[in-house]
Every structure is written in C-alpha cells, then in structure tokens.
Amino acid sequence: MPNGLRDRKKARTRDAIAEAAVSLFLARGFDQVSVADIAAAAEVSKPTLFRYFAAKEDLLLHQIADHQGEAARVVRDRPSDLSPLAALHQRFRAGLDGRDPVTGLNDHPTVLAFHRLVFDTPSLAARVTRYMLDDEEALAAVLGGDITARLQAAQVIVVQRVLSRANWEKLVAGRTADDVHPEAVADAGRAFALLESGVRSG
Structure with missing residues (x-):
C-alpha cells in the first residue's frame, strides 16, 4: 500500500x-x-x-496536545523586530478572533461541554497541567533557559490559562462569544501589558 x-x-x-x-x-x-x-x-x-x-x-x-509547544514555536519563529511577549500576545489575539477553543472563547455547545468535562475530571485536569508544564519548559528554553526565562515562561503560560478560563466562565454563564470578544481582547491586552512591564525581554 x-x-x-x-x-x-x-x-x-x-x-x-x-x-x-x-x-x-x-x-x-x-x-x-x-x-x-x-x-x-x-x-x-x-x-x-x-x-x-x-x-x-x-x-x-x-486536540489540546496538538497545541503543545505552540508558545515556544511562536517565539522561535517570530519576526526579528517583534519581542517574544508581543508575538505571544498577537497569537493569543488571533486565537480570540478565530474563536480558537484553546482561548476559551468558543460557544459551540460541544466545545463548552468538552471544557466542563476537562475541568471537572481530576485525571484530565492533571494531564492538562502536565501539558502546561511541558509548554512552560519549552518556552523557557527558547527564551534562553536561565532563571529569568523560566520565570517569564511560567507567567505567560499561567496568564493564558487564566484568560482562557475566564472566557469560558462567561460563556457558560449564558453569554455569546461575540458578546464576550471585546472584553476578552481587552483582558488579554491588559494581561500582556502587565507581563511586559514586569519582565522585559529582547
């Protein structure tokens, strides 16, 4: 064959x-x-x-595993005139605009049920945490691998998780993705601005 x-x-x-x-x-x-x-x-x-x-x-x-290493790839493949955090912010914003389920901003009933199942099942939540730790290590390596890189990578991964969970919670409360989108964009902008002001990177 x-x-x-x-x-x-x-x-x-x-x-x-x-x-x-x-x-x-x-x-x-x-x-x-x-x-x-x-x-x-x-x-x-x-x-x-x-x-x-x-x-x-x-x-x-x-499907979540298919996104593994994405943050590291975004930073590694970014244009030379774009900072790592700016590239990551752009990628998250694009995910919001495209209603990528990874951002939490997707109100399809199956996607909402999928996330609820993951959040409510300890073994699944533990596996997602493992994926996040792997992503953190990969991003830290691309950022240089020192303690500053490791701290920044940890903050980025946690920020993305918090933003995604906040978006999902608004949707399960009955709002639509289109309604939440402007808030999600503003929240992401605020979050990445805080990262930028807290840890500078070249």
Whole structure:
C-alpha cells in the first residue's frame, strides 16, 4: 500500500476512535466510559486503540496536545523586530478572533461541554497541567533557559490559562462569544501589558 494511502487510512482510524471516545465521554462522563466501550463503538480492538492513543485521557485531550509547544514555536519563529511577549500576545489575539477553543472563547455547545468535562475530571485536569508544564519548559528554553526565562515562561503560560478560563466562565454563564470578544481582547491586552512591564525581554 502506498505510504500516502496508508497514512490516510491511519488518520481516518485515529479520527474515528477519537470521535467515538468524545461522543461517549460527553454522553456518559469520562469515568463512566471504559476503553472497551470506546473500542467497540469505533469498531476496533483494544490493542489497535492503544496503538493510536497511549492512555484513556489522550482520547479526549489529543486536540489540546496538538497545541503543545505552540508558545515556544511562536517565539522561535517570530519576526526579528517583534519581542517574544508581543508575538505571544498577537497569537493569543488571533486565537480570540478565530474563536480558537484553546482561548476559551468558543460557544459551540460541544466545545463548552468538552471544557466542563476537562475541568471537572481530576485525571484530565492533571494531564492538562502536565501539558502546561511541558509548554512552560519549552518556552523557557527558547527564551534562553536561565532563571529569568523560566520565570517569564511560567507567567505567560499561567496568564493564558487564566484568560482562557475566564472566557469560558462567561460563556457558560449564558453569554455569546461575540458578546464576550471585546472584553476578552481587552483582558488579554491588559494581561500582556502587565507581563511586559514586569519582565522585559529582547
């Protein structure tokens, strides 16, 4: 089988497993769904499922995992005349404008339910924390790796988390993403201005 066809078949299988898992998790709750349930719904064996996803948590969080290392990439690939914080602010603002679920500013019912499931399930919340720590380490390395870089990276990752959670909370309170957007943009501007005034970087 040509590599391109094989890769497309693997991608379709991975997507089918993930879609089956998310549907079951949202319908029943994360802890009430077994790996066997997911494998059956996706019409694959458990060994096949684990070839695509190493842990049950990954079945739900793979989309978040796709964003891993993004802050480091943004800083590494920024134009030379743009500071790291300015580049990160621009990226977050673009995410708000595009209603990227990672920013919390997406009011699609499935996205809102996804975030609630993550926040309310300890094992998922712990995995997200692990992702954030990995992002922090990657960003710190790009910023230079010294203590100043590590402190700045930690602040950036926490600021993004706080902004995203605040946006999501406004949406679950009944507001729309379009209504919250101006506030979210202002909050992000204020947050990154505080970072800029607290820790200068070249």
